[in-house]
Amino acid sequence: MSLRIGIREGFRTITRNASLFLLSLLVTSIALFLLSLFAFVTVNLYHFLNILDEKIEIIAFLEENADYEALTSNILKINGVRDVIYVSSEQALKDLQAELQETEEVLSVFESNPLPASLRIKLLAKSRNARGLEEISGKVMLLRGIRETIYGGELVDQLKKITSVITSFDIGLLLIIIFSVIFVIFQTIKLTIFARATEIDIMKLVGASNSFIALPFTFEGIVQGILGGFIAFILTVVTQRVAVSFLSNIYFPQGYFFVGSLLCGIIFGIIGSSLALRKFLK
Amino acid sequence: MITFDNVTKVYQKDWVALQDISFFIDKGEFVFVNGTTGAGKSTLLKLIYKDEEPTKGTIKVLDQNLRLLKKKNLPKLRRKIGVIFQDFKLLQDRTLEENIAFALDVTDTPARDMRKQMLEILTYLRLSHKKFSFPYQLSGGEQQKVAIARALVRDPYILLADEPTGNLDEKSSQEIIDVLLDINYKGTTVLMATHNLKLIKKVKKRMLRIEDGKLAADQ
Ligand SMILES: Nc1ncnc2c1ncn2[C@@H]1O[C@H](COP(=O)(O)OP(=O)(O)O)[C@@H](O)[C@H]1O
Ligand SMILES: [Mg+2]
Numbered sequence: 001m002s003l004r005i006g007i008r009e010g011f012r013t014i015t016r017n018a019s020l021f022l023l024s025l026l027v028t029s030i031a032l033f034l035l036s037l038f039a040f041v042t043v044n045l046y047h048f049l050n051i052l053d054e055k056i057e058i059i060a061f062l063e064e065n066a067d068y069e070a071l072t073s074n075i076l077k078i079n080g081v082r083d084v085i086y087v088s089s090e091q092a093l094k095d096l097q098a099e100l101q102e103t104e105e106v107l108s109v110f111e112s113n114p115l116p117a118s119l120r121i122k123l124l125a126k127s128r129n130a131r132g133l134e135e136i137s138g139k140v141m142l143l144r145g146i147r148e149t150i151y152g153g154e155l156v157d158q159l160k161k162i163t164s165v166i167t168s169f170d171i172g173l174l175l176i177i178i179f180s181v182i183f184v185i186f187q188t189i190k191l192t193i194f195a196r197a198t199e200i201d202i203m204k205l206v207g208a209s210n211s212f213i214a215l216p217f218t219f220e221g222i223v224q225g226i227l228g229g230f231i232a233f234i235l236t237v238v239t240q241r242v243a244v245s246f247l248s249n250i251y252f253p254q255g256y257f258f259v260g261s262l263l264c265g266i267i268f269g270i271i272g273s274s275l276a277l278r279k280f281l282k
Numbered sequence: 283m284i285t286f287d288n289v290t291k292v293y294q295k296d297w298v299a300l301q302d303i304s305f306f307i308d309k310g311e312f313v314f315v316n317g318t319t320g321a322g323k324s325t326l327l328k329l330i331y332k333d334e335e336p337t338k339g340t341i342k343v344l345d346q347n348l349r350l351l352k353k354k355n356l357p358k359l360r361r362k363i364g365v366i367f368q369d370f371k372l373l374q375d376r377t378l379e380e381n382i383a384f385a386l387d388v389t390d391t392p393a394r395d396m397r398k399q400m401l402e403i404l405t406y407l408r409l410s411h412k413k414f415s416f417p418y419q420l421s422g423g424e425q426q427k428v429a430i431a432r433a434l435v436r437d438p439y440i441l442l443a444d445e446p447t448g449n450l451d452e453k454s455s456q457e458i459i460d461v462l463l464d465i466n467y468k469g470t471t472v473l474m475a476t477h478n479l480k481l482i483k484k485v486k487k488r489m490l491r492i493e494d495g496k497l498a499a500d501q
Binding site for chain 1: 331354357358359360361365371373375384385387388389390432433436
């Protein structure tokens with residue numbers, strides 16, 4: 001009952017101060033869009049890193065006539081190893097040809113297949129760093145029949161370092177944007193409270209409880225948050241469409257972004273309006 | 283109904299608005315509060331509906347010591363007290379009907395009761411034919427009646443009127459006083475503040491006279 005009235009009064013509040021509402025909706029939308037955009041970039045960065053991370057492996061070249069089956073089962077016993085894949089020397093040649101997209105001409109300069117057979121060693125997540133790679137590779141080297149191992153240890157750590165820098169940058173930015181969205185909604189509700197001072201006075205006079213008086217303003221804050229979140233989502237979808245035409249392999253979990261935008265809008269709306277109400281609705 | 287016991291009200295900067303005021307108003311009384319502008323009439327009414335706090339002294343309204351009244355219970359007290367003002371305090375963007383319904387909205391009044399109460403009050407004040415009008419389409423007297431309707435629609439025990447005729451011509455003023463007297467006749471305690479002695483001379487009712495914040499006469 002009083003919720004119905006609160007919503008009705010909330011709509012009245014919005015329409016009475018439409019230009020103020022629209023202006024701050026614009027700002028809210030832009031701020032939430034920035035937030036969404038950063039989430040988008042971050043998510044893709046992590047997605048990309050995950051793919052790279054998955055690709056981190058040790059390649060162990062075998063001596064001729066090595067017993068790859070025995071080696072495989074021994075390597076699998078090493079702590080941190082997830083999987084071992086055998087690549088025969090013929091397979092390696094085929095892969096190379098496929099990669100170079102060349103006919104046999106280039107490779108036919110060799111009389112026999114120059115590529116050694118190898119074991120591709122996939123690692124568990126915890127070992128996918130420079131130290132893990134070094135340790136495991138050291139153990140593998142000790143095994144009879146291994147000629148050489150290669151891995152990109154430094155590069156991996158570099159990548160992780162960049163990721164953590166970007167992550168902390170993201171968090172800082174996130175805080176700034178969250179703060180500004182809340183601030184904008186706070187200001188809007190403050191101005192609406194001032195604009196409706198007479199109404200509030202009369203409400204108090206006729207015995208309205210504080211929560212009843214607060215309801216329309218909270219409602220306005222929430223509406224602003226939801227609409228802002230929705231507009232931000234639409235803008236993000238547009239951005240994603242444009243991005244796809246430049247870069248393939250864009251990761252965009254649309255459902256999460258939709259729910260996330262609206263939820264952020266609602267939460268910031270509630271926080272912003274409650275702060276304003278606490279401060280100005282004595 | 284209303285008791286003031288040595289009440290003093292000092293606004294900031296040591297401005298004494300009311301000093302050592304004591305009186306008792308019984309249920310069903312009609313009382314004028316008279317005094318020149320700035321004497322402290324509005325302050326006295328504000329203390330009754332707890333819009334201001336006394337600096338010293340005790341105020342009891344409807345058997346409640348206002349000093350002990352918790353903030354969250356203030357709305358409940360306000361619902362038992364109707365207040366009207368010189369400037370009507372109507373919402374300009376709402377019709378007469380919406381202005382009155384506003385007072386019922388704040389509590390969970392069931393729609394059916396609400397319609398009944400609205401009908402009663404509109405008929406009583408003869409406003410039915412104007413219920414879709416906006417305040418600016420009404421005369422001053424009519425606007426004040428809407429304010430009275432809003433104060434009355436919830437059957438308050440006490441009606442406080444602060445210079446209700448201050449913006450009205452003589453004829454409308456008389457009409458408003460007659461309405462207030464009738465409301466009182468039906469059992470509501472009424473306090474009306476006015477500086478206009480001429481207007482209330484003919485009415486034989488109790489009068490609290492305030493001069494410079496002190497109770498000068500109670501007759
Ligand atoms: N909120 C306030 N702050 C400071 N002084 C006030 C305030 N309200 C009223 N006063 C002063 O208190 C005195 C009494 O005011 P008021 O009760 O409004 O008188 P009346 O209604 O009889 O004209 C006046 O001198 C007025 O200036
Ligand atoms: Mg006054």
